[in-house]
Amino acid sequence: MLAILKRETKSYFTGMIGYVVVAVFLAVLGLYFTNQNLMFASSDFGGVLYTCTILLLFLLPALSMRSFAEERRAKTDQLLLTSPVSIPGIVLGKFLAQMAVFCVPLLAAAVMPLILTAFGRVNLVGAYASLLGFVLLGAACISIGTFLSSLTENQIIAYLATFGVLLVCYLMNGIRSMFTSGSLLAFLVFTAVLLIAAILVGVTCKSLVAGAGTFFAGVAALFVLFTVRPAWLLSAFNAVLSALALFDPFTNIVSGMFSLTAMLYYLSVTALFLFLTGQTLERRRWN
């Protein structure tokens, strides 16, 4: 794992990607820090990070897009998968390398609140809690990108897919407000999701009966729920949507509501997608 971590980190900086990501990040971070903290004399460093979240949508997919897609295209995955390294080791090595690159500009960010203390009282706890939240948010984004990269051998597709998914997560708050009323819509959306799940089940089990069975059983259950307790369906739907709002907990942290739940949320999203990445690699051996 350590070998992969070292090689990957170095490889980001032998090409352009590492430098570009770090440079753009530092530029924007510096810009907002100067603008919001120094020129407007605000001591709220979390606000700067909050403004920078939009950057994650563009920059992190650029780090994660190549992680597995490029290995697969160049067939170098054959080296990794036939070496005495476990699949979790490979995934973790790649993930930590991306985190290392992501953390380079954040080293500068870690100094910024200290600079502000020269001008007056600064809520350092709040600032560093925001920074921690930002790192964890980044980790979640990177793990999603790594997972999507493991599904394709085309880096551009990996980039666009990751960007799209992160964008939907980013906009989820707005999307959710569209569904506040009407449990019929929730029913329809759940049915659509169920249909996709049923097709996946059918394809993996190679049996039409299993797929159709899953679908009809699910629809029946949904329909019962829909007629008996429509409010449940709606609240379940809202719960699902808010779980997809990846950037929301960070907003809360920035606004001063530091919670363990938010940290756990990011850690579990990260763990989930890294696990799925490992499963994808494992599964490919069987195809």
Next chain:
Amino acid sequence: MIEVEHLTKRYGAHTAVDDISFTVEDGCIYGLLGPNGAGKSTTMNILTGYLSATAGTVKVAGYDITEEPLEAKKAIGYLPEQPPLYPEMTVQEYLLFVAELKGVKHKKDRAAMVETAMGRTGLQPMQNRLIRNLSKGYRQRVGIAAAFLGEPKVIILDEPTVGLDPAQVIEIRGLIRDLGRTHTVILSSHILSEVQTVCDRVLIISAGKLAAQGTPEELASQLAARGTLSATAKGSREEILAAAEQVEGLTDLHITAEKGGKVSFTAVCEGGSDLRGELSLALAKAGCPVLSLSADSMSLEDVFLQLTESNDQKEVTDHAGDPQA
């Protein structure tokens, strides 16, 4: 060293490897021979743990490749069909990385190991070049050097000489023979002469099945049993044909040349018997002096063609332990 039992790999309806069993013993160079698409690469990918088999087991150095993959993989060095190289690294960086990946703990050990590997493969002059800028032959050498880092017991090379120029091919073959002194080597190839010159034992794979195995000589003698005779005798065509037809078991008479009272012909001995004696007696009786008479043993090439062309219905034959065949 490697035990393969009833290995099968299916991709949907297509069966790439069909119930293959064989054992690889220590200290030999094995050649996996077969036409393109016969399942050589798939077999190697399964042996090294890159792919999983649909059915069957692979044991490397006593470890099952699916159950104890880390132990099994430690015993294997693998060069896939396309060397898995990172173009942005230099040769030395890459080899050091592979050594670390293979679990060589100390930095000094890794450096020493890479130094030896580069020495053996003649990569020293290239050690600080980017892999991106290397020629195909040198890339192949980097791949081979990487395969024997970490002191694996078995080295598996998938078509190691494809795409190289003749001088490089000879060099790489020399390197493989050299490796064969210290390691067990399995290489795949669709080039017969390569297998014949390099390998101690040959496994012929055709359409996913193991068609035959044995030493190159065994395989050649196996089909030489159904051998052909070629002979030249003095006399008229009719006399000679009449005499030869009287020999029991001799079929497929073909006159190949007829000139100045000499007739050359070939014939096939049925049932694997050697009919040279009978033929010469029959010709002598007919008053046709025999000028030359020889049994043609088949080359590996003929064995290969026979086995791979009409393999569909054939039973898997194992002549490894049966030199009489």
